[in-house]
Amino acid sequence: MVNIKNVVVVGAGQMGHGIGQMALMAGYNVTMVDVKDEYVDKGWNKIDEGIKKIEAKGGLPGGKTAADLMTNCKKSTDLASAVKDADIMIEAVVERLEIKQEVFKNCGDNAPSHCILASNTSTMSITDIGKESGRPDKCIGMHFFNPVPLMRLIEVIYSEHSSDESINIGMEFAKSIPCLRGERYIAKVLKDRPGFICNRVTAPAQIYQNYVFDKAVDEGFSWDQLDNDSRSGPMSMTVLADYVGIDVLYHGQMYYSKTLSPDFAPGKVITKLFNEGKLGMKTGQGFRDWSKGRPQVDKKAGKARINKMKYPIAIMLNEACRVLEEGITTSWEVIDETLKAGMNMPGPMAANVNNWQNQVEVLNELVELTGKEYFKPCELLKSGKWVEMK
Numbered sequence: 001m002v003n004i005k006n007v008v009v010v011g012a013g014q015m016g017h018g019i020g021q022m023a024l025m026a027g028y029n030v031t032m033v034d035v036k037d038e039y040v041d042k043g044w045n046k047i048d049e050g051i052k053k054i055e056a057k058g059g060l061p062g063g064k065t066a067a068d069l070m071t072n073c074k075k076s077t078d079l080a081s082a083v084k085d086a087d088i089m090i091e092a093v094v095e096r097l098e099i100k101q102e103v104f105k106n107c108g109d110n111a112p113s114h115c116i117l118a119s120n121t122s123t124m125s126i127t128d129i130g131k132e133s134g135r136p137d138k139c140i141g142m143h144f145f146n147p148v149p150l151m152r153l154i155e156v157i158y159s160e161h162s163s164d165e166s167i168n169i170g171m172e173f174a175k176s177i178p179c180l181r182g183e184r185y186i187a188k189v190l191k192d193r194p195g196f197i198c199n200r201v202t203a204p205a206q207i208y209q210n211y212v213f214d215k216a217v218d219e220g221f222s223w224d225q226l227d228n229d230s231r232s233g234p235m236s237m238t239v240l241a242d243y244v245g246i247d248v249l250y251h252g253q254m255y256y257s258k259t260l261s262p263d264f265a266p267g268k269v270i271t272k273l274f275n276e277g278k279l280g281m282k283t284g285q286g287f288r289d290w291s292k293g294r295p296q297v298d299k300k301a302g303k304a305r306i307n308k309m310k311y312p313i314a315i316m317l318n319e320a321c322r323v324l325e326e327g328i329t330t331s332w333e334v335i336d337e338t339l340k341a342g343m344n345m346p347g348p349m350a351a352n353v354n355n356w357q358n359q360v361e362v363l364n365e366l367v368e369l370t371g372k373e374y375f376k377p378c379e380l381l382k383s384g385k386w387v388e389m390k
C-alpha cells in the first residue's frame, strides 16, 4: 500500500481549490496546478481564505496555524514537473474529455510509477479518461461534491481496468479527507457507468424537468407560476437550475443522451437559454435575473399546476433500481446513504419498500403523459426483488 504524502490537484477552480484545502487540512503536501498563474493564484488564495476562517474558529487540527498549513501548499503551471514526486493526482479540470485525457497522459508520462491518477468528473467514463495514461490499473474516479469542505460524500469509482489495490488506496485516502459538517461517507462505485451513483439516480428527473419547462412555455405560464407548483427545497425549480448552471445542465444532458438514452436530450427551453448564453447565476441571467442577487419568487403569482412531486420520487426509485440492475452497487442502503451525503436529500429506497407497486403505476402514467420511454419501470423494480438487496 502506498504511503501518500504528496498530492497534486490539477485545476484550481471551484472543485480543485476545495479538494486542495481539505487535503492540506488532512496533513498532505499539496501542489495546485492550473494553466495560468492567475488561475493558480486565485485557487491558492481561496484555500488560504478558507483555512484562515477555520483557524479563526479554532478548528485547525493538531495545534497548527493557517500559515503552517499554507507552507505545504505549492503552486505550479507545469504539470509535468509538478507530478514528478506525486503519490496521488486528482484531476478537477473542466468537464471535457479531451482535456482530461491530456492531463492523464501527461501524468502517466511523468509521475512516479506508483502514483494513482484520480478524476473528479461528474459524469464521464473513467476508463475513457485514463485511456492514454499508460497505467490504466492506477486510474480511478474520485468524485467530490460541491462545496467540498461541507458535502460529506466522496464516490470512489472503478474504471474497467482499475486494480483493487488502486481502489483501496483511493478509499483510504478519501477516508482521510476531513469534512466540516458531519462525517464523510465514502461510496465504492463498482461499475464505470455515466453519473456513477448520486448523479445517475437524480439525472432522469431532468427529463421530467425539461418536459415541465417546455409545457409551461407552451401553455403561457410564468416562471413564478411554475415555481409555485412545488416547494420542496431551499431553492425553487428555475432558481436551482440557474444556480447549477444552464451550461452544466445542457452538457450533462447531451452526455446522458449519448450514453444512456436519447430521452435525455436538452429540451426547448434549456437549449434556447444555452444558445443565448443565459447560463444562470454565473452570467447574471438565466431563467431569472440575478443582477440584484438571488431572485425572489412571487408567491402571489398563482400556480401553473404542471409540476407534480410524485413524479421525481418515482423516477428516482426507478433509476436507483437500474443502478442495482447494472451492478453499480449491490445494496440499496448504499444508494440511500449516497444521496443523503451527496445531495442532503433522503434516498428513494427506504421510503418505498412498502410502496413500490404504487410507484410502478405512477411511472406508467408518466410514460403516457410525456411519451418518454425511459420512464418505463425497469424489470428489477417491477419484480420487487430489489427490496431484498439491502
Ligand SMILES: NC(=O)c1ccc[n+]([C@@H]2O[C@H](COP(=O)([O-])OP(=O)(O)OC[C@H]3O[C@@H](n4cnc5c(N)ncnc54)[C@H](O)[C@@H]3O)[C@@H](O)[C@H]2O)c1
Binding pocket: 010, 011, 012, 013, 014, 015, 016, 033, 034, 035, 039, 091, 092, 093, 094, 095, 096, 099, 103, 120, 121, 122, 123, 143, 144, 145, 146
Ligand atoms: N462544480 C460542481 O458542482 C462539481 C461537482 C462535482 C464535480 N465537478 C467536476 O469537477 C471538475 C471541475 O469543475 P469545477 O466546477 O471546479 O470547474 P471550474 O471551471 O471552476 O474549474 C476548472 C479549472 O480547470 C482549469 N483547467 C482547464 N484546463 C486545464 C488544464 N489542462 N490543466 C490544468 N487546469 C486546467 C481551469 O483553468 C479552471 O481553473 C469537472 O469535471 C466537473 O464536472 C464539479
